[in-house]
Amino acid sequence: MSTTSFRLDDDLQEKLDSTATRLQRSRGWIINNALRQYIEREEQKQRMLEETEEAIADIKAGRIVSGEEVMQWLETWGTSTDTKAPLV
Template sequence: MATSVKLDSALQDRVQHLATTQRRSAHWIMREAIRQYVEREEARESFKQEALASWAEFQATGQHLTGKEVRHWVRGWGTAAETELPPVRE
């Protein structure tokens, strides 16, 4: 898929300068920037969807753990104090 992107001259100059200093092509710099942006936004959307699903489950069941319970449980990971997940509350 061939796509063109129009950049203003100031941004073009910045991309070209970066490409020169990193000994890469301007095309590589732009592809890498787009790849990183897409990965970051996909992760953000995944996190958002997971949070919405968790909220919907809480609203439906009322089951939850307090922040203090979760912090205590996580602090124990990899130590002699490691325990199973605490029982959820209603």
């Protein structure tokens, strides 16, 4: 495990100390968990952005299925005439 130094605002340091005491955890444990959650959220945002950009490219290229086609397909679910999903 590596060590990283950084500055904290005084009020944030006080809250960190208070939280560490209340949770009976180290400051390092709290910082690691907070940073891990932050990075996971940022990675999720990046994946969502990439998926959105791919979807926009599909739309621009005409690779779409109309809402009407999807609704017609959904109406067959659970019936004797169950059909396959519409293709692009």
